[in-house]
Amino acid sequence: MDGYNILLVDDEELALMRMEQGIRWDSLGIGEVYKATSMSSALEVIGAHSIDIMVCDIEMPGGSGLELIRRVRQVYPEIVCFFYTCHADFDYCQEAMRLGAVDYVLKPIPYEELEDTLKKGLLFVQKGKKARELEHIWEDLTQTKEQDSPVKQVKKMIIENLSVEMSREELAQQVYMSPDYLTKLFKKETGMSLSEYIMHKRIQLAQQLLASTELSVVEIAQKAGFSYSSYFVRIFKKKVGITPQQYRKEQRGD
Numbered sequence: 001m002d003g004y005n006i007l008l009v010d011d012e013e014l015a016l017m018r019m020e021q022g023i024r025w026d027s028l029g030i031g032e033v034y035k036a037t038s039m040s041s042a043l044e045v046i047g048a049h050s051i052d053i054m055v056c057d058i059e060m061p062g063g064s065g066l067e068l069i070r071r072v073r074q075v076y077p078e079i080v081c082f083f084y085t086c087h088a089d090f091d092y093c094q095e096a097m098r099l100g101a102v103d104y105v106l107k108p109i110p111y112e113e114l115e116d117t118l119k120k121g122l123l124f125v126q127k128g129k130k131a132r133e134l135e136h137i138w139e140d141l142t143q144t145k146e147q148d149s150p151v152k153q154v155k156k157m158i159i160e161n162l163s164v165e166m167s168r169e170e171l172a173q174q175v176y177m178s179p180d181y182l183t184k185l186f187k188k189e190t191g192m193s194l195s196e197y198i199m200h201k202r203i204q205l206a207q208q209l210l211a212s213t214e215l216s217v218v219e220i221a222q223k224a225g226f227s228y229s230s231y232f233v234r235i236f237k238k239k240v241g242i243t244p245q246q247y248r249k250e251q252r253g254d
Contacts, residue, residue: 003031004125005049006118009042009056009068015107019055022111028118039063043071051079052125053118058085058104069099078132080124082117084109138176150175150182151189155197162202162225168194202226203239210244211251217244 006025010016016035025033034049036042039062045051054072058065065083072079084105097104102124105117154171171194172182186194206224209215215223221232236244 003029004052004122005032005034006030007034007036007042007045007049007051007054007056009036009039009054009060009065011037011057011060013037015057019111019114023115023118024111028115028122030118039068039071042068046072046076046079051076053080053082053121055082055084055118058083066095066099069101073099078128080121080128082121149189150177151186154182154186154194155190158194158198159201162198162205163223164225166198198225199235199239203236206232206236206244207240207247210248220244 008016008019010019016037020033020035032049034045034051036045038060042054042056046054054069056065056068060068065085069081069083072081081099081101082103082105083101084107086107102121103117105114109117153175157166157171157174168179168183172179175182177185183194186192186197190197192200202224206220209220209223213220217233218229221229224232226232226235233243236247240247242250
């Protein structure tokens with residue numbers, strides 16, 4: 001069914017009827033209004049239908065609104081919960097907020113004011129659904145990317161693009177992470193920073209090319225991602241202990 005679904009919980013059936021008739025549900029985008037008069041019947045409705053918002057009385061026989069919110073938050077954390085009460089009891093309010101209720105209203109509440117409160121709740125619902133959609137998209141992407149972890153994917157991209165500059169922002173974008181988070185995760189899993197790993201792989205590539213090809217030092221520097229051969233020679237000597245020319249001679253037994 002189109003629209004959002006709401007559950008109204010109150011042990012007073014007359015109060016439920018008035019609320020159902022007094023709110024302009026269509027204008028809020030509510031597709032279906034469900035009602036329950038106890039905690040047990042509310043849980044039955046939630047188990048049988050997809051509920052987006054729940055508004056419940058805090059004082060009911062057979063299980064309070066607080067207990068109902070506690071149960072709902074444990075099993076259905078995506079449901080946005082409000083409660084309403086005749087008494088502005090600070091302890092009740094504090095406990096309800098601690099359990100995850102978004103807001104509370106006092107009886108009797110003007111219907112226009114309640115509609116404004118529900119509009120806030122719908123914003124939470126929309127944000128939650130958007131977040132879950134993004135989560136599902138991320139799960140699908142990870143399944144289609146050879147089941148590799150983000151760090152493995154980044155390593156592969158680095159190795160395939162050693163001759164060009166790739167910023168951490170570009171790498172992070174490819175695995176749908178923030179640059180800061182990727183940096184921390186990469187360091188945690190490899191023991192090296194992104195820049196250290198890139199440099200390590202560039203030097204490895206240069207060593208392979210020096211030992212197995214007749215390419216000049218300038219050409220090897222370019223293929224390994226160094227803009228200036230003088231910088232390449234300096235970094236190579238720092239990392240390997242000898243110059244590229246000396247390394248080539250040693251590898252060939254000259």
